[in-house]
Every structure is written in C-alpha cells, then in structure tokens.
Amino acid sequence: MSSETGSHSFDRFQSSVGRFDISGKTLLIPDMAPIGARLLAACFRAFGVDAVLMKTYEGLALGKEYTSGKECFPCQVTLGDILHHLKKEQERLGSDFSTKKYVYFMPEADGPCRFGMYNKMQRLILDRFPQFREVPIVSLSTGDAYGAGGLLPPHQASIFRKLSYVAVIIADVLDRIVWRVRPYERRAGMTDNHMEEAVQMLASMIESTGATLDFNLLHQKVEEIALQASSFIDRRKPRRPRIGIVGEIYLRSHPDSNQNIIRCLEAFGGEVVDASLGEWVNFVTFERIKKTRRRWKLAWRRKDHAQLRLILRQLLDLEIERGYQFWRQSQVYRRAMRHLDIQPDHTIGSIERRLQRDHLFTFDIGTEAALSIGGALAYVHEGFDGIVNVFPFTCMPSTICAAVLKPLLHREGIPYLDAPYDGTTQPNREVALRTFMYQAKQHLESRKAEENGRATLWRVKH
Numbered sequence: 001m002s003s004e005t006g007s008h009s010f011d012r013f014q015s016s017v018g019r020f021d022i023s024g025k026t027l028l029i030p031d032m033a034p035i036g037a038r039l040l041a042a043c044f045r046a047f048g049v050d051a052v053l054m055k056t057y058e059g060l061a062l063g064k065e066y067t068s069g070k071e072c073f074p075c076q077v078t079l080g081d082i083l084h085h086l087k088k089e090q091e092r093l094g095s096d097f098s099t100k101k102y103v104y105f106m107p108e109a110d111g112p113c114r115f116g117m118y119n120k121m122q123r124l125i126l127d128r129f130p131q132f133r134e135v136p137i138v139s140l141s142t143g144d145a146y147g148a149g150g151l152l153p154p155h156q157a158s159i160f161r162k163l164s165y166v167a168v169i170i171a172d173v174l175d176r177i178v179w180r181v182r183p184y185e186r187r188a189g190m191t192d193n194h195m196e197e198a199v200q201m202l203a204s205m206i207e208s209t210g211a212t213l214d215f216n217l218l219h220q221k222v223e224e225i226a227l228q229a230s231s232f233i234d235r236r237k238p239r240r241p242r243i244g245i246v247g248e249i250y251l252r253s254h255p256d257s258n259q260n261i262i263r264c265l266e267a268f269g270g271e272v273v274d275a276s277l278g279e280w281v282n283f284v285t286f287e288r289i290k291k292t293r294r295r296w297k298l299a300w301r302r303k304d305h306a307q308l309r310l311i312l313r314q315l316l317d318l319e320i321e322r323g324y325q326f327w328r329q330s331q332v333y334r335r336a337m338r339h340l341d342i343q344p345d346h347t348i349g350s351i352e353r354r355l356q357r358d359h360l361f362t363f364d365i366g367t368e369a370a371l372s373i374g375g376a377l378a379y380v381h382e383g384f385d386g387i388v389n390v391f392p393f394t395c396m397p398s399t400i401c402a403a404v405l406k407p408l409l410h411r412e413g414i415p416y417l418d419a420p421y422d423g424t425t426q427p428n429r430e431v432a433l434r435t436f437m438y439q440a441k442q443h444l445e446s447r448k449a450e451e452n453g454r455a456t457l458w459r460v461k462h
C-alpha cells in the first residue's frame, strides 16, 4: 500500500499495534464516556503511567479529511482526536516534540465488527505523517477481557484489571445518579457542579490508593455523593416518563458525537437512563465463558483428556472472574441505592433469558445487537415509557437492532426512536425528539390511568 512515506508494510500491524511496555510513556486516551474515561485514566496513573485524556471532537475535521466516509463514525472521531492532539503537542513543544514519548491507546474487539480494525486503519493513517510514525498504538482486546498483560508487569496487570472494573462500575453509578437527579433538581446546574467535584475527588482517590485494591474509601465516597445528590431533588416535581437508551457503546456514551441526546431528552421532559459501560465488560466475560464451553464440548466429543483438563481450568478461572464482577458491581450499586433509587443494572444472563423466551434474537450471532435488543426489552419490562436506539450511521449491529425493535415495540405500543449520527446535524432532529417525548408522555399517562383503574378495581373487590 502506498503512502506519503513510501510503501506500507503490513509488519507495522504487528510491530506498531499491540501490547507494549508503557512505563515512562505518556498514554493518550480517547475520551468516550466523560466520567468513565476520567476514572480509567486515573487507574493507569495509579500504576505510575502518565495517562492523559485527549480533548475530544475538536479534530473531527481532520478525522474526516483522512478517511473516505465509509468508516464507522467512532473511528473518524477518535482518529481526529489523536491527530489533533499530536499536532497541538507539536506546536506547543516545537523542537522538543518527540514521538518516542507517546503511546496511543485504542482497544479493539475480536467480534465480527469493524471495531477490531480501527487501530489498524489508524496505524495506516498515522504512518502517512512522518513525524507521527513512531507513536505506537497500544491495544487491549476482548479476547482476554481487556487484560492489561504486556502493558504493565504481570503482578500489576491483574490488579489493574480489578481496579479498572470497579472504576467502570463507579462511573456507571455516578452517571445514573446524575440522570436520576438532574431532571428534578431544585436549582439548575447543581447536579452537574456536584458531579464535577465528585469525579475529580474520586479520580485522585483512585490514583493515590487504587493499586491497593482497598475499595472501602471509594464505596464510602460513592455513598456520600448519592446522599448529597438526593437532597437536590425537588420532591414536588412529578416523575417524568423514563426513556431507556440502547445502541452502540461509543455513540451512546459520547455526548459530542450524539449531540448531547441525553440532555436534549431531559430538556423535552424525559428522565433518561443509558445502557451501562459495565454491561459491555460483563458481556465480554459472558461471551468468553460461552466460547470456552463450546470448546469443552468439542474436546469431550474427541475424548481429548489433556484438552478437557486445560479447558476446565480456564472455565473455572472465567467463572471466578464473572463472580468477582457480579460481587463488585452489586457492592457499588448497593451503596448508592441506600440513598437514591437509581436504575439498577441487569445481568447478561437475564438479557439472554429474555431473548430466548421471546425467540427474537440469539447471543450466538454475537455483536452488541443482542445486548441492545435484550436491554430494550428489559427497559420495557421495568416500566420505561420509550426507547431510543443511538448509533453511528450505517452501524451493522445497531441496524439489526432497529430492524427487530421497531416493529416489535410498535406492536406493544411503546414509543421508539432510531437516532443515527455521522457528525452532521439533521434538520428534523429536534422535531423528531420532541414528537418522541410527546408520545412517551402519552404512554406514561395511559400507564398511570391503567394502574389507577386496576387499583380501584382491587379496592372495590376487597
């Protein structure tokens, strides 16, 4: 493949994309979910890595300039972030700028999706800039559940894995606190200000004590944050229709890319819950268990005893990992829920059971579509009044999700909206959101009327 610097060797995908020792380097992290990304950077800093969260979306024009338009939108956004950041660093440091200092962080997935190709594609583009060729792209993969082996020394990698999982769950819970409180706050802005301070505080706590894996102080802080946030609610304000967001993880979590859809829905009268980040991590573990079970069955048929012993050990490790995640996730949610009725998270097993029961889709197909379809059904079951599917324009799993959910929810009378994004502003976006919120309010009204009718009937009968 030709480039501005001559021919491109595919060896670069091995030599400059993968796992490298990041000690002594500046790790450049793309911003995705505002709270989650900040806490993840703090986890790296807890191990002495100079992790920096790059400014996001300011380089979108660059991201679009160096792509053809057929790529997934998150690939363009993150490409723009890294190019913009490196160019700014070059301007700031002048002759002191050295690419040897930086490592760019771009995880991947080993599923059928194009996410596994972002880092290779971005390697090709970075290589077109002679001054950026030396910046390696460091990658964590779903293949080993985003283990940090190869980046950090082995004894630190397993601690990092546990710490970053807890940080992700804390980020989910903080987001849920904001979404539960902000629509009802007594004074505009008080929830956001509170959370801004809280995130800074938690990030510095993670940085200073995270590597000890003593989570007591973090749990206590989460509880205090929830308690204080609960006092912001004006109890005279009636409960709004609840809107559940599903879809592609980057788009639904990245406010710039989704044009702040959560705040827009709140402005038009909704209370919103977005699918969690923890859901994806738990899904990755769940999928690994399923794949390992399949390997076990094959080995059983072949009567391969050596393989059976090996796979059994792997299965045991994975089940321990799943149990650990479940335990840690429940701990953090429980502490917040002592003071505030935030939306709890569903388990991946419950989503799979829901899909199997309705014969709608199967986890065997893979990708996020199963999570989005199952997650939407879970919202409906929990009494939400509308579902929004947020995704990059042309996203393959989200398009499948839209094809299944739209007729299904229409039949059930649940308001549903597809919200695809590609960086352009659709002229009818506000009208679509307002109309959807109007339908969700109607749904809430009829649901309440039905509940009141049932309660009256019950009183008459008893």
Ligand code: SF4
Binding pocket: 072, 073, 074, 113, 114, 115, 116, 248, 368, 392, 394, 395, 396, 397, 398
């Ligand atoms: S989930 Fe969608 S946006 Fe993400 S890589 Fe797959 S097709 Fe692209």
